[in-house]
Amino acid sequence: MLQVQNLEVVYDDIMLVLRGVSLSVPPGQIVALLGGNGAGKSTLLRALTGLLDVHHGKIARGAVTLDGERVGQLRPAALVRRGVAQVMEGRRIFAELTVEENLRIGGYTNPRQVRTRSQRVYDLFPVLAKRRRDHAGYLSGGEQQMLAMGRALMADPRYLLLDEPSLGLAPRLVEQIRQLIVEINRDGTAVLLVEQNATMALSIASHGYVLETGKVVLDKPAAQLLDDADVREFYLGLT
């Protein structure tokens, strides 16, 4: 289980951004993390992936744990080796490298597995197989999102953290990404799905959290969040 407990994060030693956040991602489940701009979603992901200090942030209180062990001070590569991989917002693929080369980089922790894992990624995303020798910069937005997900899957993670995978994509592609997340999860990978698209995220998640100005204001089964009229109106912006 991947967890944060009573987590407080500060930037530049003064700005308190997460104020006692607790959240759990059980093995094999999809968990949705929702909230508006500036609520603290990216900060929470940074805490889970060892990327806080790059942004001059640090854990002031509380803990990040993986299977009960504190992992809040580990470097990103160490977390990847333990099975926690992230797809960052904005994809961050290497535009000058080919699709194949991008995948190989994702598999660096386990070079011997590169061939079999690439094949698994190509099975999951046939469009990437077709374009394996093309520069990643020439892929469409949806294809780049798939490549970013494929690259993270090269580490064969137990926990996949996705930061706004539907951002900027047309509805047809959002639906495709949604189905792919379900498929990845069916293979046993747990997913923390950070989204502004609440309907999409809650339709496939088992549990949902709503973050508001650094605090968890709702923590419920996804179906309950989707069904609650007040929640839909005030927190999810749905009618």
Ligand code: ATP
């Ligand atoms: P968005 O969807 O816009 O990325 P978010 O929910 O991911 O929003 P965060 O990016 O975690 O929110 O930001 C939470 C708060 O922390 C915001 O007030 C933001 O201005 C602040 N913040 C984020 N990064 C830093 C940083 N490196 N230094 C100082 N403050 C930061």
